[in-house]
Amino acid sequence: MNKLMPLKIKQLFSENPEIGRDELARKADISNQLARYYVKLNKDIQRASTDGSIKRGVALFDIHAPDHDKRSMSIVYQFLEDFKPHMFVLGGDQMHLDCISHHNKGKLRLTENARLKRDYNKFQSEILDKFDNILSARCKKYFMIGNHEYWIERLIDDNPQLEGLVEIENNLNLKDYELIPFNEVLTIGEVNFIHGFYTNKYFAEKNVRIYGKNIFCGHLHSNQVFTSVSPIDTLPKSGVGIGCLCNANPQYMYNKPNAWVHQFMFWYEFPDGSFTYYTPIIINGKCVINNKVYIGKV
Numbered sequence: 001m002n003k004l005m006p007l008k009i010k011q012l013f014s015e016n017p018e019i020g021r022d023e024l025a026r027k028a029d030i031s032n033q034l035a036r037y038y039v040k041l042n043k044d045i046q047r048a049s050t051d052g053s054i055k056r057g058v059a060l061f062d063i064h065a066p067d068h069d070k071r072s073m074s075i076v077y078q079f080l081e082d083f084k085p086h087m088f089v090l091g092g093d094q095m096h097l098d099c100i101s102h103h104n105k106g107k108l109r110l111t112e113n114a115r116l117k118r119d120y121n122k123f124q125s126e127i128l129d130k131f132d133n134i135l136s137a138r139c140k141k142y143f144m145i146g147n148h149e150y151w152i153e154r155l156i157d158d159n160p161q162l163e164g165l166v167e168i169e170n171n172l173n174l175k176d177y178e179l180i181p182f183n184e185v186l187t188i189g190e191v192n193f194i195h196g197f198y199t200n201k202y203f204a205e206k207n208v209r210i211y212g213k214n215i216f217c218g219h220l221h222s223n224q225v226f227t228s229v230s231p232i233d234t235l236p237k238s239g240v241g242i243g244c245l246c247n248a249n250p251q252y253m254y255n256k257p258n259a260w261v262h263q264f265m266f267w268y269e270f271p272d273g274s275f276t277y278y279t280p281i282i283i284n285g286k287c288v289i290n291n292k293v294y295i296g297k298v
Contacts, residue, residue, distance in 0.1 A: 005041060013042050055269040057087035059193060061218025064096040064148070064246035065123045071285030071296025072245045072262040073127070078294050080134045083266060087188055088131070088139050090177075091218045091242070092146025092195030095123050100155045101148075103252070120171040128172060142186055143168075143177040146195040146219070150182045185211070189273035195219055196241070202226065208239030216240045216277075221248075221260040223279065240265075242279060 025035035099114035196219025205226035221244035243263030267277035285296035
């Protein structure tokens, strides 16, 4: 079961970690019984943090390099340095790969001067290497294949002579990453990740209904949450759509209005696999996380 502590109570413990139940009850204007619970919960959290049993994770979706939003990615790099995750998930569509897109087939002007090898090299040097330099060697890293990365397989289907030359794993340094195949589920504790494939209006509801688990996805670049509950299993299960880290008005959208938001996810995993999660939204290259202001740099 996820254990939540109100911000006001957290602040009181931050000011005085040894505060007793009577003083807590008085300052927070709560009952002694509830104060006793929070004192015990705070001790449990501190004990778990000390012995390393609470783990931290970060998940990013839809970077779409080289069409990524540089200010949003700058915030991600800054947060990774502060947060020091034990788990790191790239949730699919890390690369845009419009040079091989079936949407651009026959549209030579849209792919003029575009080169697949150049896209690989740029993603490696400008993004993947930065992650590897920031993250601990002990951090468990996952690279999920999104629909854009899957275009590589379509390219090979049409040009089998390219097999062994153009695959993701043959062009990026992913030796420290676990590669998650297209449309497969990545499960970490009670958190489940998919890149996403439903595109209906209430896709988060459909995800949690189909999978019956806490399920997080990207793909649609917008934030959506639906929580279900069962009289048999009283713990809630949520379907959550996470926003993107790419340009919110790319060329192929032709200024069409959209619901895209710049966003990522981080979570804390308890020893029993349960978790609490947070999905900060980046507005105009700025966001606030844990009372710290992050400002993206170009």
